[in-house]
Amino acid sequence: xxxxxxxxxxxxxxxxxxxxxxxxxELTRERTGGFGSILKTLVHVVDIEHAWIRxxxxxxxxxxxxxxxxxxxxxxxxxxxxxxxxxxxxxxWTDELDDKRMDxxxxxxxxxHLIAHEIHHIGQLSIWSRELGLKPVSANLxxxxxx
Amino acid sequence: xxxxxxxxxxxxxxxxxxxxxxxxxELTRERTGGFGSILKTLVHVVDIEHAWIRxxxxxxxxxxxxxxxxxxxxxxxxxxxxxxxxxxxxxxWTDELDDKRMDxxxxxxxxxHLIAHEIHHIGQLSIWSRELGLKPVSANLxxxxxx
Numbered sequence: 001x002x003x004x005x006x007x008x009x010x011x012x013x014x015x016x017x018x019x020x021x022x023x024x025x026e027l028t029r030e031r032t033g034g035f036g037s038i039l040k041t042l043v044h045v046v047d048i049e050h051a052w053i054r055x056x057x058x059x060x061x062x063x064x065x066x067x068x069x070x071x072x073x074x075x076x077x078x079x080x081x082x083x084x085x086x087x088x089x090x091x092x093w094t095d096e097l098d099d100k101r102m103d104x105x106x107x108x109x110x111x112x113h114l115i116a117h118e119i120h121h122i123g124q125l126s127i128w129s130r131e132l133g134l135k136p137v138s139a140n141l142x143x144x145x146x147x
Numbered sequence: 148x149x150x151x152x153x154x155x156x157x158x159x160x161x162x163x164x165x166x167x168x169x170x171x172x173e174l175t176r177e178r179t180g181g182f183g184s185i186l187k188t189l190v191h192v193v194d195i196e197h198a199w200i201r202x203x204x205x206x207x208x209x210x211x212x213x214x215x216x217x218x219x220x221x222x223x224x225x226x227x228x229x230x231x232x233x234x235x236x237x238x239x240w241t242d243e244l245d246d247k248r249m250d251x252x253x254x255x256x257x258x259x260h261l262i263a264h265e266i267h268h269i270g271q272l273s274i275w276s277r278e279l280g281l282k283p284v285s286a287n288l289x290x291x292x293x294x
Contacts, residue, residue, distance in 0.1 A: 117288075
């Protein structure tokens, strides 16, 4: 389980790097599908991961509004801070937690949902990247090539 | 591990259902990004999963050419047959296999690579779906809603 979260954090960081070459107006431009814009989509995956895992940690649900994070610098800082808050829970994951329940869901299904959720949205970014004429970040988990 | 493969097979099947409403020329039309067209992208995820898992099963690597599967009916049949061939290996997976090696890779990393690979390409289909004015298949693992 941890390895797929670590994969997502690695890939997400590379997408924030990728954003550095893109004019800010393209990062916030509304697009067809996804979560509306490149930055909104990235903030959305940060927010959803953070909100659900806080729930698994027994903390009250809370969501980030988008507006304060509508710049690359602010979105990246949010991502770093949100991931730092939930990373200990993810890294301490053991398979015994898989069947534990929160409401109608198992902890394991929530974790797998979050893994799939982020990879799915990153796939959307890859199309927008090609539409911008840019090479997307590799989605490979193995064979990621030179960094 | 199994649950994320099962999620992918479920979602893939729903994408083949989704394709039923789309004219064949849109399914094979070349698009920007992904694996070139909707059907090529679906056949590609089938092929990559099948090729790698056959490797893990000790079978020689082999790949499907696209042309014989360039219709919805043929692509779906290929998907069903390829998944049937590798499903027993996936369903028999145990964590002891995680560190077993094939060449420079661990079995676990190859399995996680395949999970991420398919979800990533499915995310691409969701953008093309919106560009066609169609609601994409849900990517949710939990809360998939009424079927």
